[in-house]
Amino acid sequence: MTTDRLGVYIHIPFCASKCYYCDFCSTAAAKREKIDAYVYALLCEIREFAKAQKEKRWVDTLYFGGGTPTLLSLENFADILSCANDCFELLRDAEITAEANPKTADFEKLSGMRALGINRLSIGMQSVHDGELKALGRIHKFKDFEDFYADARRAGFDNISVDLMYGIPEQTMESFEASLDVLTALSPEHISSYCLKIEEGTRFYQKRETLILPDEDAVCDMYERMSDILGKSGYTKYEISNFAKHGRESRHNTKYWTCDEYIGFGSGAHSFVSGKRFANSRDIDAYIETDGAGTREGEEVISPSVAENEYIMLGMRLVRGVDIPKYEARFGKSFEEQFGKKLKKFCPEFVILSENNCKFTDKGMLVSNYILAQILDFS
Ligand code: SF4
Numbered sequence: 001m002t003t004d005r006l007g008v009y010i011h012i013p014f015c016a017s018k019c020y021y022c023d024f025c026s027t028a029a030a031k032r033e034k035i036d037a038y039v040y041a042l043l044c045e046i047r048e049f050a051k052a053q054k055e056k057r058w059v060d061t062l063y064f065g066g067g068t069p070t071l072l073s074l075e076n077f078a079d080i081l082s083c084a085n086d087c088f089e090l091l092r093d094a095e096i097t098a099e100a101n102p103k104t105a106d107f108e109k110l111s112g113m114r115a116l117g118i119n120r121l122s123i124g125m126q127s128v129h130d131g132e133l134k135a136l137g138r139i140h141k142f143k144d145f146e147d148f149y150a151d152a153r154r155a156g157f158d159n160i161s162v163d164l165m166y167g168i169p170e171q172t173m174e175s176f177e178a179s180l181d182v183l184t185a186l187s188p189e190h191i192s193s194y195c196l197k198i199e200e201g202t203r204f205y206q207k208r209e210t211l212i213l214p215d216e217d218a219v220c221d222m223y224e225r226m227s228d229i230l231g232k233s234g235y236t237k238y239e240i241s242n243f244a245k246h247g248r249e250s251r252h253n254t255k256y257w258t259c260d261e262y263i264g265f266g267s268g269a270h271s272f273v274s275g276k277r278f279a280n281s282r283d284i285d286a287y288i289e290t291d292g293a294g295t296r297e298g299e300e301v302i303s304p305s306v307a308e309n310e311y312i313m314l315g316m317r318l319v320r321g322v323d324i325p326k327y328e329a330r331f332g333k334s335f336e337e338q339f340g341k342k343l344k345k346f347c348p349e350f351v352i353l354s355e356n357n358c359k360f361t362d363k364g365m366l367v368s369n370y371i372l373a374q375i376l377d378f379s
Pocket residue numbers: 014015016017018019022023024026066067068101124
């Protein structure tokens with residue numbers, strides 16, 4: 001059983017230019033006509049999905065991800081939100097997030113987005129050092145981020161998340177601490193951290209032999225230092241990489257970790273609905289040409305055993321861990337009978353098991369993959 005509230009994800013695969021580390025579904029410097037055509041295809045896909053539902057679904061989170069959604073015009077945002085309002089029962093207190101990048105929207109656009117009902121921004125800062133931003137291939141300097149952040153506050157955004165990276169070429173603990181200090185002084189409501197990974201198909205992958213990256217120990221130290229500094233600055237770590245002030249956890253992203261339903265629209269978007277996982281192809285032109293139809297790939301019906309493993313694996317990413325009564329209601333099994341014996345040997349050093357929750361300790365988080373492999377049945 002899942003909650004009847006659906007999360008909606010809308011993928012905007014356009015960026016001002018391609019960052020050197022990025023393997024997301026996004027393309028650089030698209031013309032306005034192409035963006036408008038893409039939005040038209042999105043509207044078609046949303047309407048087709050809604051038509052196929054027996055009744056309108058309640059939606060409590062809507063997330064514009066990318067790519068760089070702030071490259072959309074205000075008319076694009078208005079069209080998508082009005083379509084979502086027509087096709088779903090969008091709750092009055094729905095969390096509506098847009099990912100945003102500095103230099104891609106001015107105060108006027110941010111004010112317009114806020115007026116349209118977007119109530120949360122997730123801004124890509126990554127670092128406060130211009131040298132590190134340049135090394136990552138970002139188009140902005142730190143001053144651009146500062147101006148953008150100030151504009152967003154002035155435009156009325158009181159729920160802002162900021163992305164921060166570590167493991168950046170030539171980054172040191174001192175430079176990372178400076179990023180953390182400057183960021184916490186700005187006091188965003190939420191911080192998402194990302195450890196740089198060199199992915200195939202990226203510019204970094206091509207020059208991977210020449211990159212000077214912090215080693216594994218240095219990266220682990222950065223993670224621990226970050227947890228410490230953010231904890232002392234009023235942020236609670238609620239997921240391995242995500243930190244929030246009280247009550248400001250991302251409601252949309254939490255759906256991914258609690259295996260709640262979400263529908264993704266747009267090229268490369270993933271969905272989990274009615275016990276099935278599926279994704280759209282990353283081919284943006286094909287998506288536009290077919291008006292958002294016919295690009296769905298690899299539908300997988302999730303078997304009960306896979307669903308159970310996913311529920312435990314994703315739930316254990318949350319610092320609060322797996323909610324045992326919810327697990328039992330969803331799978332009709334006793335958590336104690338399923339995992340109690342296997343987990344006890346990891347308690348209390350690596351795992352804390354109480355009546356209502358099962359969660360990793362900080363030490364357990366570091367060896368989480370090993371423990372999960374011991375307790376879950378992948379046969
Ligand atoms: S702005 Fe984000 S999505 Fe766009 S290229 Fe850079 S990392 Fe990728």
